[in-house]
Amino acid sequence: MIEVERLRKSYGSFVAVDDVSFTVQPGKIFGLLGPNGAGKSTAIGCISGLLQPTEGRVRVNGYDVVKEGKAAKQGLGVVPQELSLYEDVSATENLLFWGAAYGMRGSELKGRTHDVLTYTGLLDRAEEPVKNYSGGMKRRINFGCAIMHRPKVLLLDEPTVGVDPQSRVRLFEMVKEQVAHGTSVLYTTHYMQEAELLCDELAIFDHGKLIADGTLEDLRGMVGEKDILRLAGNFDAEKARAALTPLPDVQVVTAESDRIRLSVADASRRLPELFEAITRAGGEVRETTLSQPSLETLFLKLTGKELRR
Amino acid sequence: MTTSFVGHAFRKDLSRAFMDRAALALYLGVPLIIGLMILLLMGGERHKPVAHLLIADEDNTTVSGLFKTLLRSEQVSDFVRMEETDRAAGRETIDDGEASALLVIPEGFQGAVLRESQAQLELVTNPAETIKPKILTVSMEVLADVVFYLHRILGEEIRKIAENVDGDEAPSDEAIAEISVGINQVMRKVGKYIFPPAIVVEAVTDEKDPTGGVPMTQLMLPGIIFMGLLLMAQGLGSDVWTEKTTGALSRMVSAPNTMAALLLGKILADAVLVFAVSCVLLTVGMLFLDIPLARLPIALAWTTLSGVTFVLMFMWIFVHARTRRAGMVVTNGLVYPLMMLGGSFFPVEVMPAWMGTVGRVTPNGWSLERLKDILIARTDATTLLASTAVLLTVALVIFLHTAARMGGPFARR
Numbered sequence: 108m109i110e111v112e113r114l115r116k117s118y119g120s121f122v123a124v125d126d127v128s129f130t131v132q133p134g135k136i137f138g139l140l141g142p143n144g145a146g147k148s149t150a151i152g153c154i155s156g157l158l159q160p161t162e163g164r165v166r167v168n169g170y171d172v173v174k175e176g177k178a179a180k181q182g183l184g185v186v187p188q189e190l191s192l193y194e195d196v197s198a199t200e201n202l203l204f205w206g207a208a209y210g211m212r213g214s215e216l217k218g219r220t221h222d223v224l225t226y227t228g229l230l231d232r233a234e235e236p237v238k239n240y241s242g243g244m245k246r247r248i249n250f251g252c253a254i255m256h257r258p259k260v261l262l263l264d265e266p267t268v269g270v271d272p273q274s275r276v277r278l279f280e281m282v283k284e285q286v287a288h289g290t291s292v293l294y295t296t297h298y299m300q301e302a303e304l305l306c307d308e309l310a311i312f313d314h315g316k317l318i319a320d321g322t323l324e325d326l327r328g329m330v331g332e333k334d335i336l337r338l339a340g341n342f343d344a345e346k347a348r349a350a351l352t353p354l355p356d357v358q359v360v361t362a363e364s365d366r367i368r369l370s371v372a373d374a375s376r377r378l379p380e381l382f383e384a385i386t387r388a389g390g391e392v393r394e395t396t397l398s399q400p401s402l403e404t405l406f407l408k409l410t411g412k413e414l415r416r
Numbered sequence: 417m418t419t420s421f422v423g424h425a426f427r428k429d430l431s432r433a434f435m436d437r438a439a440l441a442l443y444l445g446v447p448l449i450i451g452l453m454i455l456l457l458m459g460g461e462r463h464k465p466v467a468h469l470l471i472a473d474e475d476n477t478t479v480s481g482l483f484k485t486l487l488r489s490e491q492v493s494d495f496v497r498m499e500e501t502d503r504a505a506g507r508e509t510i511d512d513g514e515a516s517a518l519l520v521i522p523e524g525f526q527g528a529v530l531r532e533s534q535a536q537l538e539l540v541t542n543p544a545e546t547i548k549p550k551i552l553t554v555s556m557e558v559l560a561d562v563v564f565y566l567h568r569i570l571g572e573e574i575r576k577i578a579e580n581v582d583g584d585e586a587p588s589d590e591a592i593a594e595i596s597v598g599i600n601q602v603m604r605k606v607g608k609y610i611f612p613p614a615i616v617v618e619a620v621t622d623e624k625d626p627t628g629g630v631p632m633t634q635l636m637l638p639g640i641i642f643m644g645l646l647l648m649a650q651g652l653g654s655d656v657w658t659e660k661t662t663g664a665l666s667r668m669v670s671a672p673n674t675m676a677a678l679l680l681g682k683i684l685a686d687a688v689l690v691f692a693v694s695c696v697l698l699t700v701g702m703l704f705l706d707i708p709l710a711r712l713p714i715a716l717a718w719t720t721l722s723g724v725t726f727v728l729m730f731m732w733i734f735v736h737a738r739t740r741r742a743g744m745v746v747t748n749g750l751v752y753p754l755m756m757l758g759g760s761f762f763p764v765e766v767m768p769a770w771m772g773t774v775g776r777v778t779p780n781g782w783s784l785e786r787l788k789d790i791l792i793a794r795t796d797a798t799t800l801l802a803s804t805a806v807l808l809t810v811a812l813v814i815f816l817h818t819a820a821r822m823g824g825p826f827a828r829r
Contacts, residue, residue, distance in 0.1 A: 155670040157828060180672040191663035195432040204428045208671040208678075212420035236435070252667075 108133050108291050109154060109260055114163035116149050123149040125315040126163075131291045131308075133259070136282065138302040139295040140406065141312030147295040148188065150312070151264050154293065155185050168259050181209065184258030188265045190245050191252070194238035198229050198248045201237060202255055209256035223251040228277065243274025250281060261285055261292045267301065279305060299403045309402070313410045326405050333358070334374040335398040335407060338381070339366045342390020350388035351381065360408060370408060421673045425681020429655075433689050439651050443693050447644035451701065454636055467516040467548035469498050470506040477526035483559070495551055510540055516548035517541045519556070530578035532567045569606060573598045630792055635763035637701040638787040642780050643760040644697055645690065645723040650747050652686045653730025656822065657740035665827040675823030679815065683724060690723030691716065707791055714800070715790045721807050722783040728814040729779065735821040754780050783807070 109131040116124040124146045131137040139147045152158035154165050156172050156179065165172045170179035192201050202220040211219060224230040227247040229240075237245060246266060253261060263282065267275050282305060286292055296302055302309055303323065310320035319326060333356075338347070344362035351357055351369065357377075360368040371377060374397055382392050398404055434440070469487065473480050487498045501509065506518040520538035528535030539556055541549035567574060576595050580587035659665050668678055698715050701707070730747055737743030755761060757774055758781035764772040775781040786803045789795035 152828075157666050157669050177672045180670060183670060185667055185670045187663045187667055189663035191667040193428055193432060193662070193664065195435040196428055200428055200431060204424045205667075205671075207418070207421040207424035208668060208673045210418060210421075210672060212418065216420075 108166075108168060109137075109293055110164075110166040111150070111154065112164045112166075114150065114153055114165060115161050116146075116153055116158060117161045122315050124153065127312075127315075127317045128163075129310050129317065129320055131260070131293050133291050134286055134289045135307040136286055136292040136294055136305050138306030138309040139293065139312055140299070140302050140309055140402075141295075142297075142410065145312040146315035147312050148264055149315075151262050151293065151295060155183060155262055156180055181256075182259045184253035184256065184261045186250050186253045186261065186263045186266045188268065190249050192237050192245060192249055194245075195236055197234045198224060198237055198240075198251075199233045201248060201252055205252040206255035209258075211256055219255055219257075223255055226281070227251040241271070241274075242269045243271045243277075246270045246274055246278060247281075250278060254281075254285060259290055261290055263292060263294045265295055265297065267296070267298065299401075299406065303402050311406060311409055318409050319405070323402065326402060329405055333370045333372045333404075335360070335404045336369045336371050336374045336381070337366065337396040337398075338369070338385070338392050338394070340385075340391050340393035341365065342385055342388065342392070346388045347385050347390055350384040354380065354384060357381070368407065370404070418673065418677065421677050422681045422684070425678050426684045427681075429682045429685035430688060432655075433652075433685060440689075440693075443644055443648045443651070443689075444696060446647055447640045447697055448700070450643065451636070451640040451697075454640070455633065455704075466494075467496050467551050468514075469496050469552055470501045470509060470515050470518040471498055472501055472503040472506050472518065472520045474503070474523045475521050475525040479526035479529050480521045483521065483525075486559070487555075492555070496555065507540065510542055513542055513544045515542060516545050517552045519552070527578065529563055530574055532563075532571075532574075570599060570602055573602065630765075631705070632763070632766075634705050634707065634792065635765060635788065637705060637707075638784045638791060639758075639760040639763060641694060641697045641701065641719060641787070642722075642758065642784045643755055644693055645719065645726055646751050646755055646760070646780060648690060648693060649723060649726035649730045650751050652689065652727045653732075653734050653747070654740065654743060655682075656731055656734050656826070657743065660826060661740070665822060669823055669827045674819070675827075676816070676819040679819045679822060683727065683815065686727045687720055687724045690727070691720045694719035694723065702791070708793075711790055711793060715787060718783070718787055718790055718800075718804075721804065721811070722780075722787070725783075725807055725811040725814070726780065728811055728818060732814050732818045732821075735818055735826045754778055757781060759784050 109129075111127060111129050114124055114127045115122065127146075127150060129137065139150065141147050149158065153160045154167065154172065156176050159173065167179040168182040170182075172179040193204070199220060202223055203216060206216045206219060221230070224233045227250065229244060229248060229251070232240070232244070237248060240248070246269075250263075250266060253263075261282075267278060270278065279301075282292060282294070294302075294305060306323065308320065308322055309326060310317050311326075312318070319329060321329075342365060344364055344367050347367050348359045348362040351367070352359055356372045358370040360370055362368075369381070371381070374381075378395070385392055471484060471487070473484065484498065484500070486492065487496055499515070501518075503518075503520055506515075506520070509515045510518050518538075518540040520540070522536060522538065525535050525537070527533075537556060539553060541552070573595050576591070576598070580591050580595075656665075665675075668675060694716055698712060698719065699709075702709055702712060702715075733746055733750075734740070734743040737746060757771065758764075758778045759767075759775055760780070764775040764781060764785070767775060776785055786795070786800070790800070
């Protein structure tokens with residue numbers, strides 16, 4: 108279990124994480140969503156003990172990560188964004204090393220290494236230097252190193268970057284299997300689809316602040332029944348905004364050059380009305396994209412930015 | 417800190433180091449090549465050259481036998497090893513480059529020496545060698561001078577010996593007695609000048625001799641070994657940046673084991689590498705320079721401890737550098753001046769006084785001087801233990817500071 112209370116991390120006048128609180132329950136996956144520089148990795152750094160919080164408190168399995176660092180770290184597994192592996196040596200040696208780093212030894216360490224190699228599907232190439240592995244295999248062994256000591260809390264910081272689809276699916280399975288054993292997982296990602304597929308609860312980060320959190324259903328509810336409609340064409344975005352804003356149940360989300368994003372209830376039925384408003388403003392619509400209410404629409408609505416798909 | 421984790425950190429770094437074969441070849445190759453080049457520059461000779469002289473005696477007389485006895489004498493055999501042969505076989509050996517020179521004593525040599533007529537010795541030298549043939553040429557010139565001065569002192573007696581030697585019959589007892597008496601009288605006259613000699617040559621070692629009589633090659637050996645150690649230390653020290661950039665260090669901060677344990681395993685692996693490279697360099701150097709191998713264990717222990725301290729020194733610099741490149745620039749800027757000042761290119765003994773003084777207080781210069789003392793056997797156990805204590809203290813202080821830095825700002829940056 109992870110408990111984050113009023114966490115704040117600043118570097119001089121720059122506030123990377125600002126008054127953030129959330130809880131990750133045992134056997135649940137908690138997703139942190141946010142664009143680059145939103146403060147997700149800083150938050151993870153404070154939870155893992157890598158960074159010292161400026162204010163607030165973080166508890167892992169009931170232990171304060173600052174005051175009871177060793178006990179807190181003992182139950183924590185970290186899958187960092189970069190591949191924290193020794194590529195010159197084999198997967199076996201990497202697993203033995205990281206297992207020993209968490210206090211494992213002797214036959215327990217050897218047995219667990221064999222189990223993790225089997226679990227990650229790398230047993231047949233266990234003695235090869237990791238540098239010979241594909242990106243997906245490296246990600247799997249990176250994950251394996253984090254679960255060697257059977258942690259009750261797993262922190263995964265964008266673990267699927269640069270991973271082929273097959274390895275991504277295997278990684279998702281492995282995460283879900285850990286959760287099935289009661290592990291709490293904190294998962295940061297850029298990928299909306301991953302968050303929707305994996306996470307029981309989500310928090311949306313932007314500019315160091317947590318701007319929304321809850322279950323997937325809670326967040327979808329925040330979007331309401333409105334669709335996101337993207338219009339592009341031969342028009343001035345600001346003139347189009349002025350023409351569309353007075354219309355009932357139409358909210359302009361973003362307006363840039365010849366593109367405009369709208370939040371509109373029952374958008375497909377109201378398309379003629381919207382086109383006419385833009386035509387009256389001296390423009391012409393040439394491209395239309397309609398999205399059903401989703402996490403992405405909420406993210407867009409809250410931050411004004413799109414995440415990667 | 418658990419011993420199990422230290423052991424795994426040690427194994428991991430040792431495996432990584434042995435995978436990097438190019439670096440290993442560099443650590444061993446550079447000092448060996450430079451050592452070889454220095455020896456070639458010094459004439460390709462070892463510190464005590466012994467010329468291999470072949471003699472083809474075509475005269476086979478008392479005088480030629482006396483001549484060969486002189487060459488076998490204790491004083492001459494220190495620098496000339498004589499081997500009898502015949503002209504053809506000797507020439508072939510010289511052509512094969514397996515001897516320094518061939519001396520042919522021609523028939524009639526005895527008669528010419530006794531009558532002080534012209535005698536021609538033929539000395540064929542090996543063009544592949546430089547110093548040894550020169551030693552032999554000078555030795556022959558000295559022998560010619562000896563014959564000249566014998567004639568000046570004992571000319572009459574030598575002529576009588578020549579007349580008796582020429583006859584078919586053996587000289588009569590009277591003739592031998594007459595010659596002996598004559599020689600005795602002459603020796604009495606000149607004896608007061610030569611027994612003891614009127615001129616006494618006193619060999620005095622110049623107190624200003626900077627090398628203290630130690631052969632230059634022996635002075636160079638520790639410098640060459642320390643060149644290898646410094647290059648190794650820079651390479652091994654920079655490895656902390658590899659661990660940082662992969663994210664292994666930041667992951668390590670999230671683990672309950674300490675950074676000191678990781679560093680200890682790493683340093684132990686480095687110690688094995690330093691030991692292996694030192695072992696090769698020292699053994700080759702000591703065998704080549706006839707330094708007793710009994711001194712090898714202490715020399716090896718000292719170079720290993722010194723090398724590990726250098727690794728820690730460079731690692732300390734790297735964990736303070738903002739980038740790996742900045743670390744390389746700083747350490748490159750240190751390695752070569754340290755090699756120069758610390759006696760890796762020239763022994764401090766032959767440097768200008770101020771430079772030698774500075775060189776001796778550089779970390780490598782100080783350690784190098786201790787190694788030199790071990791190899792030349794001019795140190796005692798107390799001094800050695802005191803030096804070891806100093807080195808261990810320095811290594812420990814740097815170790816603790818580096819570990820703290822690795823687990824702190826260096827991993828988090």
